[in-house]
Amino acid sequence: MAKQLGEIGFGYRPRARYACNPARSRGRLFSEPESPTRTPFQRDRDRIIHSTAFRRLKHKTQVFIAHEGDHYRTRLTHTIEVAQIARALARALRCDEDLAEAVALVHDFGHTPFGHTGEDALNEKMAAWGGFDHNAQSLRVVTRLERRYAEFDGLNLTWEALEGLVKHNGPLLDANGRSLAGDVPKSILDYCERQDLELDRYASLEAQCAAIADDIAYNTHDIDDGLRAGLLTLDMLEEVQLPASILKATRRRYPNLDDVRTGHELMRRQITIMVEDVIRTATARLAMLQPRRVADIHNAPTAIVAFSDELAPAERELKAFLYKNIYRHDEVMRVRAGAEQIVLELFDAYFADPNEMPEGWHEGLDHALDRVRARHVADFIAGMTDTYAIKEHQRLFDHTPELG
Known part of the structure; x- marks a missing residue:
């Protein structure tokens, strides 16, 4: 196996012809002069890291409420882990590491406080006005809600970064324009009228690297957090094929290893197994497809970056x-x-009286249409950290649920 992976290559090799080439980027919605020192994809990555939305990830929950312990993962630490794995995959597959990293770093921008719980609550409240989807919200953040530049709203990322953000999990429409999995959020369709992100085609190889890196990261690190929280034990993991095989090999080699180090050994070995499996699978699929340009990846009949039939x-x-x-x-x-309860009640309070939101958020909403007001409230709440949402609820209500 080591020889096979060595042949695939982890060191520097020239960018493949099927990779996204920053010199041939489709550009930005708002034209800007090129940087003399950074590629367009490097600028995307830098803009993402310096954004307000990126900093907020520090206090947004991954699985566990952040104040339960300093060692549990937040959206920020999870995002950094995803970016590291995405770059490793992109390097091995000879595509643009900077673009893969940028898509990985931005993929969770639309997540609400309290993880998927907050998203479900906002989706319930927004049911009459198009619902709420964290992926669509990520697009809203980087194209509208970030306000850092004099000439435009959003971060004005490249077409490739936006396409990767919206489609990293696959096409949203079939060749006939029909939705593949539920209605496509209106905000995504609206944006595509301004800049077509080609929702019926697969995203770049770089975006696919970011997507599967997300799976690898949370499949592994949620085990780590679960063990730390006492929700899981190593004995429980012996009933699950992948971790069980790793635990068996680890205990055979290190029979006296304590449980904490055994858990860490499990984490690193599982990541390695998954990453190497994806590299082998993607390399084999590339060999079959023989892509000679980026469009061949977009037009492929299936995703290229995937787990093997054995590991899936x-x-x-x-x-x-x-x-x-x-x-x-x-x-x-x-x-x-x-x-x-916190998210539902915050939505009701702000919708009833937009002036409860801070300056810069409530102006002009007193007589706005309900759909406009509701989307504005959803944007405000979605941007909150867990800690800020709790503080706001404590300000507005006599009793706030105890989350610790």
């Missing part, structure tokens, strides 16, 4: 295990119920 069932089993034993654990569900 084990990865799905692991996801199901984590869903049952962590995401739906009684204690996590108790916290989720309180977090949901």
Whole structure:
């Protein structure tokens, strides 16, 4: 195996012809002079890192409420881990590392406070006005809500970065323009009228690297957080194919290793197995497809960057295990119920009286249409950190659920 992976290559190699070439970027919605020192994709990455939305990820929940402990992952630490894995994959597959990193760094910008709980609550409140989708919200953040530049709203990212953000999990429409999985959010369709992101085609190889890096990161690190929180034990993981095989090999080699170090050994070995499997699978698919340009990746009949047929069932089993034993654990569900109450009640309070929102958010909403007011309130709440949402609820209500 080591020889095979060495042949694939982890060192520097020239960019492949099927990779996104920053010198041939499709550009930005608003034209800007090029930088003499950075490629367009490097500028995208830098703009993302320096944005307000990126800093907010520090205090947004991944699975556990942030104040439960300093060692649990937040959206920010998760994002950094995803970016590292995405760059490793992009390097091995000879595509643009900077673009892969940029898509990885921006992929969670639209997440609400309290993770998917907050998203579900906002989606419920926004049901009459197009719903709420974190991926569509990420696009709103980088094209409208970030206000850092004199000449335009948003970050004015390249077409390739925006395409990767919107389609990193695959096409949203089929060749006939029909939705592939539920209605495409209106904000995405509206933006595509200004700049067509080609929703019926696969995203770049770089975006696909970012997408699967997200799966690898949370499949592994949620185990780490679950062990730390006491929701999981190593014995429980022996019932799940992938971690069980790793634990068996680890204990055979290190029979006296303590549980903490055994857990860390599990984490790093699982990441390695998944990353190497993806590289082998993607390399084989590239060899079959023989792409000679970026368009060949966009027009491919399936995703290129994926788990193998052998690993994919084990990865799905692991996801199901984590869903049952962590995401739906009684204690996590108790916290989720309180977090949901906070978001629902904040929405009602701001919708009833927009002046409860700070300056810069409430102006002009007193007589606005309900759909305009509702979307504005959703934008405000979605941008909150967990800690700010709790403080706002404490300001507006006599009793705030205890999330600790």
